[in-house]
Amino acid sequence: MAPIAAGPGAGEKGLKTGALGLASSVAIGVASTAPAYSLAATLGLIVTRVGPQAPVITMLAFIPMLLIAYAYRELNATDADCGTTFTWATRAFGPRIGWMGGWGIIVADVIVMANLAEIAGVYTYRLFGYESLAESRLWTTIAGVLWIAVMTAVSYVGIEISAALQRGLLTVEVVVLIVFAVTAMTKVYADPPATAIRVSASWFNPLNVPSAEALTAGLLAAVFIYWGWDTAVTVNEETADSTHIPGRAAVISTVLLLVIYVAVATSAQAFAGVGTEGIGLGNQENADDVLSDLGSAVFGDQGVGVFLTGLLIFMVVTSAAASTQTTILPLARTVFSMAAHKAVPARFARVHRKYLTPTWSTVGMGLASIAFYVLLTLISHDVLADSIESVGLAIAFYYGLTGFACVWYYRRVLTRSTKDFVSKGLLPGLGGLMMLSVFCYAGFHVYADPHYGATSIDLPLLGPTGGVAVVGLGALLIGVVLMLVVTREHTAALKLQRSLLPRKLEPQTAVEAASRYVPADSRSGVGGDWFDLVPLSSTRVALVVGNVRGHGLHAAAAMGLLRASVRVLARMDLPPDEVLSHLDDVARQTSSEWARELGRDGGERGGNGELRRDGARSDAGPDVAAVTCLYVVYDPVSGRCTMARAGGWPPAVVEADTGTVSFPDLPSGPPLGLGGQTFQNVELQLPPGSLIALFTDGLTHAVGHDRDEALGRLAETLSRHRRPLEQLCDLALARLLPGPVDDDVAVLLVRTRMLDERHVAQWELASDPAMVAVARAAVTGQLEAWGLDDLSFVTELIVSELVTNAIRYTDGPVHVRLIRDENLVCEVSDTGHTSPHLRHAATDEEGGRGLFLIAQMVHRWGTRYTAAGKTIWTEQLVAPTERP
Template identity: 70%
Template sequence: MESDVKLFGGPAESVAPLAPGSAAGKKGLKTDALGLFSSVVIGLASAAPAYSLAATLGLIVAGVGLQAPIITMLAFIPMLLIAYAYKELNTSDADCGTAFTWATRAFGPRTGWMGGWGIIVADVIVMANLAEIAGIYGFRLLGFDSLADSRMWTTVAGVIWIIVTTAVCYVGIEVSATVQRWLLCTEVAMLVLFAVTALVKVYVSPPPTAIHVSASWFNPLHVDSARALTAGVLAAVFIYWGWDTAVTVNEETADSTRTPGRAAVISTVLLLIVYGLVSTSAQAFAGVGTEGIGLGNTNNSGDVLSGLGNAVFGSQGPGWFFSKLLIFMVLTSAVASTQTTILPLARTVFSMAAHKAIPSRLARVHRRFLTPTWSTVGVGLVSIGFLILLTTISRNVLADSIESVGLAIAFYYGLTGFACVWYYRKVLTRSSRDFLFKGLLPGLGGLMMFYFFYYAAFVVYADPDYGATSIDLPFIGRTGGVTVVGLGALLLGVVLMLVTTRGYAASLRLQRSLLPRSLPPQTAVEPTSRYVPADSRSGVGGDWFDLIPLSGSRVGLVVGEVLGHGLHAAVTMGRLRTSVRVLARLDFPPDELLAHLDDVVGQNAKEQASVHGGDSTGSEGAEALGVTCLYAVYDPVSGLCSMARAGHLPPAVVSPDNGAVTYPELPPGPPLGLGGRPFQSAEFQLPAGSLIALFTDGLVQAPDNGTDVGLGLLAGILAQHRLPLEELCDRAVATLLPGPVGDDAALLLVRTQMLDEHRTAVWELDADPATVGDARTATTGQLAEWGLEDLSFTTELIVSELVTNAIRHAAGPIHVRLIRDQSLICEVSDTGHTSPHLRHAANDDEGGRGLFIVAQITEQWGTRYMPSGKIIWAEQALS
């Protein structure tokens, strides 16, 4: 048993368990904890509207002058477009990994990892900044201005704020939401009061700087240049950032597929209203001058609201209180945003760990609070370390790091917009709504975000004179520190991505190498197949299919699935696939084959348990035990198909006459390795042209579909049975898995064929030595009719030896059957159950050489058993 831990002074808890699953809603987080209102509050609080305006409005005015209000509104457009991308993607996959999960499913694990890294970089940097700001304003609120100017004390206060807000997030999402409701209500109320008071004074008792609101303020064409317009929008875009937290807590929200997306859109619209109102009123009251309270005064650009507090509310009586309340508002805004920044950061890390994109230890869930444990604590510690490190090195580097956060934001927002388009690319033409909200709007949002990323990184921030630092790069020259830090952080993610995703790449390569590279043509069936790998390391596992040629022109069909994911599941699958092929070549019927395979799985589980000190509940032990399998044998001579299953879904069988699709009720059997009732076979007569579809549950359990819905969709596709098999497979995958999937899916589809009756010949013989000559004569005549006279001598010898052995060692009638297929097959059946053994006869032995001779002149031979006896068969190659 692992040791106990004690966090934040709370009671000692057993080490939190790992998330029970990686799928949306299956990670063990507390469900239905938030409603629409709480989600909107969290989205608004994460944007920190008071602090964002205080720190950004002066910069916007410096760039575009009187057009600052319209610039703050134009920045709303790309945010709304990305919000729709979040809304649509969340509808299909309400995973708290958001950009990480969706980009993974759209573009693969490496691109998805970079999306998650973008969130991590942005949130860690912003948390350090917000915590420091909260420390500064805390001292100002209490009147300790000297401490507010002290690097050491503001850093200490910032560390304390990170610890406090991390603790709040740790003890539960409801506590976080309750705190946010109070903080946000205070913040919004003060912003509205400030805006209304400022506008009233502009028209009642205007200060010298006041100017009346003009329609020209809302005309972007009045901006001096396109460069200034772009730079202004670039600065304004990021004051909206943070609303996506409402979607990041989706797995803890009621109606998780709808509420978070609606909350994201509502949050951006409310931010538009607040920003438009406050920026207009502040500009009307203070003007855009470069002196005094003017918004263009560079001395006030870091905090225009606190500087306007005394001017708007006055410094006496209630005005003094409201001025202090305005400072408190900026403080609470920074604190609230610090707390809500922990939520998406911790849940992104948690989701990445649950999907095994980073160490799975970070996917632990608190037993009582049902919150991420190590990911929440870990991101708090990392943020503290980042704040202390950069403060110690240089405040200039810290300042440039804060500005560089815009690059990470534009990167993962833009990636999410394009992920939405690519994720839904197959359904964009389904309706005008799908085209608009799943394609056009998210695509435009992605283009805008990547344009801002390029413009900021290589035009604005790359200027050596921009920001507090510049760095002389080899082959490039002096470059702005903001660009170096921002792009450097993303490039660091590329290195980490290559290291952490190599497990997925190795699992996928191993999985593909262990599956059949191609399905060889068979007389019995026309086959085709599809394997759709999962989009992340947590999904690639042990799904497999196979087609095995058997004696007598028969064919074995198998599909199976190993519980678990990653390299261990793929290795287990490889072992079992090899075992099935070996057992199938021994001609075991389906129920006996599964019984023997059950022994193999049980033995593997015991070996894994011995390695782990007798614990069979570990991941590797679970993979060794949790195996489902379906095995079927089809005989093209008789048209009979026998099947047995071990915990697997039954196959779909399609009639060639009317296209009716059925799922045969096979006798249920437990998954392999778990013990229980014995396996049973069922036998069906299938006419030529029947379709048999064997599949794993990943095909019919896509996120949008339950199993019953998936089986119904599959039946509707297979009902078009006259289409080519390749087209049917493509339609099945496109319909059932329209986007990337979280679990492997395998499909083996075959169309049955019957062997022409003129290609078989059967004789019944008495158990009398005199009939051996009759068998040789009949064989020679049949071969002559088939034009195979060159095989007469060897075939006569084979028939003679096998019939003689049957007469000697068995009783009852003897049957001889010749099958002309891709090879010439000779079968001799009798009522005995004694298996013949090949041996080397001694020089003085009178017998024992017949079977040895048969083995020498044939390609292969063997024995298979029937309820009434056995069949000895031998195959010869056709010239």
């Protein structure tokens, strides 16, 4: 069975990398537009709309295409994903808008495949002189289906074969078109036919177009003849230099198309004129095929002319066939990328083991195109004609969306330089606006006219509406319904994940804190990154960041389980290495339970981490046996910071005085969930005002593939440590996440504080029962100094009980410490390692009641162990008026 794509990221899907160079990419980009077929099918339509201004219309349509090509180039340079508009719009605007971008490509490609197949079938019969078969709907449909099947097979067996075929066919096609244009123009000035008109400057003046409606209709038709160059970018993951060659090929393709179209349109119009009779380009009878009649008129019907005329017709056939094949390439790869990102069923992400091409998506889209073509042919040839013209709406939709996605994707870096502003913002933005204007005007005004096109449909509430608008807008609306269904899990996962993260970091005495959570922008990206700040006993705090590898609902649920476990373990006052050891057990047990649950039926259950029949685990699911976690404990009384990590990155520490940024030499323990692992603590002494930055791997993955560069940028940003933490968080994200990201990112910044002697009092007592009274007196005096006389009685009782127990059951000195924070903390430390247990004393017992009484009088209490022994602490609430 063909394997599923290894991962959703660019270059991770398993396609054959390095198969295409610049020449092949340009050939695929130009061939995808089918220059000969596009001119044959569209030039007459443009002339009927705008008259002799057809050449300038082809030039005006080039402008938004070039601007959108720049958007493709810039986006591809950062993210060479074969999903193109789907992937980029997802990263810029979220999974729903991204899914609609991918749907726009699917709609345009499937509809145009029907048209290309029809043209290829008709011209195949005409090439061999079978005019009766060319006029038969049955036989042209059979031929069209066969062309789709053949070109689907070519796309299936390898990208190199496809590229070689395109290079050969395109070379002959361009040569024939150039010979046609030169011959036609030569005859206009040397031996003009009766229809000839000399080239005029007015042809290139758009102000001479009769109306705005005519201009829009002409532009939409002209946009159609340019459409297809983006195939050069769709095969980016199979290109030698995936970040640069596809973008260059897109720009070069549009420029070459401009030269070809303007030359052929101008020469054809000069030779045939714009009349409505004979070979005139305004003749409605020839509007869908102007080159067949023009070929014999230009080349003649004798000798070499017959051969060149036949070759021109052959070029229309091969052009349509080649475009059929190159239309399958972006269609299949868009669906393939959507499947890799879990936006459509995962089986469409399968890759052929030998050919390294998409299997299900290539064959599936070929079959879908055949089904659509046959269905519309059976319904009505007029509906098929209207569906073909409606392609312009889908094209304008996803091209315009790409332009806007580029602007929003790079919004944080547009002010970095003039070049960035122009190439990443201004040009793509103008292209997007142009496409939006054309889409709205055409879809809701021109195409909606019931007299436009071949059909009209009486819609409820709206009345009679042009069939072109109904088909074009209706196809996009179907995508909206499907989008709501397929993005439902992503939305639920994102809500679950955000609900499991801290809504707000509560103020702490020990640190000032700020955080950011950035969810991944791809649909498969909602995963298991988390952060937390847990208050501990004696004003200490625990700082945590972690990451469950995997995506979707299971990853979010696993994250919530582990975060809750961390909070429970933190409350037990365990050192960081022990917390990670216990968390390792939780992750291992959870992983084992989920593996049994997901694999219970032994079969393939989808793309959310389930086991497949081949025994592998899907990329999308959670890997609870590969959890990274960084756990840090900071004590504001001593200034000591203790940390341990399981995978991931160590924190960044910024010195308070100098702003020097360092990454502590913290041993990287193995990821959690493997079982039987040990972790190592590292302790630092931090002065007040030091900055600690905890972050997950996603922060370093976003800056290309160079993690050292990412850490350098982070260090440079954190060196401005005196800025407010909220501002530092924003600066860090702006520097390290200039665009949307594949992986979730969690960032936690804290600035340390220390409690001075005005808030802390401590005494060391000898192991002598007489010291109990000394301790009570010292504590009472300190509380009077702090103005907390109301707490003296309870505190004396606490100290008396705990010091007495310490002296009775342990040897060595006893330490008493009071911490005045928002609440009053009383600690008694000794050298023992046995923890007292709260119990109800029997009526005949003389002891056992002290700790029970203490528990009733304090807000909370507990025990924590240290290298020297243990500390029993209590916390009493202080009235707000008495707080410092």
